[in-house]
Amino acid sequence: MVKVGVLGLQGAFREHAHSVEATGAEAIIIKKVEQLEEVDGLILPGGESTAMRRLIDKYDFMDSLRQFAKSGKPIFGTCAGLILLAGEIVDYDEPHLGVMNIKVARNSFGRQRESFEAKLNIKEVADDFIGVFIRAPHIVEVGENVEVLSIHDDRIVAAKQGQFLGCSFHPELTDDHRMTEYFIDMVKESLKKPV
Numbered sequence: 198m199v200k201v202g203v204l205g206l207q208g209a210f211r212e213h214a215h216s217v218e219a220t221g222a223e224a225i226i227i228k229k230v231e232q233l234e235e236v237d238g239l240i241l242p243g244g245e246s247t248a249m250r251r252l253i254d255k256y257d258f259m260d261s262l263r264q265f266a267k268s269g270k271p272i273f274g275t276c277a278g279l280i281l282l283a284g285e286i287v288d289y290d291e292p293h294l295g296v297m298n299i300k301v302a303r304n305s306f307g308r309q310r311e312s313f314e315a316k317l318n319i320k321e322v323a324d325d326f327i328g329v330f331i332r333a334p335h336i337v338e339v340g341e342n343v344e345v346l347s348i349h350d351d352r353i354v355a356a357k358q359g360q361f362l363g364c365s366f367h368p369e370l371t372d373d374h375r376m377t378e379y380f381i382d383m384v385k386e387s388l389k390k391p392v
Contacts, residue, residue, distance in 0.1 A: 199384050202227040202236035206252040208244020208277060212369035216377040222384075230261045238271040238384035241278030243331070243367050246303065249277055250293055259294075266296045271360040271387050273380040279363035280334050287337060297361045298340030304332050317366070319347040319355055322379045328354065328366030335365050360387055 198221075203213040205226035214224035217240070225236055233239070239262075241249075253259050266272060274282040281293040285300040312331040318324045328349065336353035339345060347355035347364070355364040362383060368376035 198223050199238070199381060199388070200225055200236045201238045201240060201381065201384060202233060203240045203242060204249075204258075204278075206256065206258070207249045208242040209275075209367060209369055210240075210242045212367075213240050213242050213275075213377075216369045216374050217381070219374045220378045220381050222381050230256070230258055233261050233265050236270075237388055238273070238380065239265060240380070241272060241274040241281050242369070243276030243278060246277040246280040246293070249281065253281075253293075262294055263296075266294060266361075269360055269387060269390070271362065271380065271383045272296070273362045273383075275364050275369065276331065276333055276367055279336075279365060282361055282363050283336075284340070297356070297358050297363060298343050299356060299358070299363070300337045300339075301334045302337050303334045315349050315366075317347050317349055317354065319376065319379075320344075321346065323373075323375050326368075326373060326375060327371055328364075328368070329370045330354075330366050333365040336363070 200223045201217045202225045203210045205228050217224035282297045283299050283301040284295045287302040315328050317326045317328045319326050343358045345353050
């Protein structure tokens with residue numbers, strides 16, 4: 198059975214774990230660095246990117262997360278998780294993990310009270326996926342090898358680059374598990390590749 202870790206320092210990690218289990222995969226909430234060795238793929242959940250980064254630093258996760266990314270195992274970042282993956286962040290000097298060739302803007306859809314839902318067409322996933330946007334970032338620009346998967350309101354809200362998948366919205370806050378399933382398929386594919 199595929200084992201998917203969900204970084205459990207802050208944010209909607211329980212909802213992601215539930216979504217992973219709904220697809221038939223095993224979810225492991227990652228609270229300790231050593232647990233990263235047990236999983237085949239990793240989800241960086243939505244939450245508050247600055248708070249998440251503080252906790253990543255506090256619990257010495259950064260080097261291990263970078264190693265995980267280098268290992269070729271898939272990583273899926275949603276909302277704040279997308280910000281962690283981005284190679285460039287508007288108004289920030291340096292990225293967090295910086296593994297995706299994308300530039301993101303934080304809170305680009307407004308504050309908490311401007312949260313909304315929108316029907317999205319997501320390439321290879323669905324043409325009727327309801328995306329939940331909460332203080333969501335968006336992808337301002339993509340570099341080479343990045344495939345744009347979804348655009349809403351002329352803004353890129355989902356993209357993929359190699360084993361990395363990122364989206365602005367919260368797929369875990371609905372009962373539609375197709376986006377999580379898409380990531381699980383990426384994890385299954387990566388397990389077929391020779392190490």
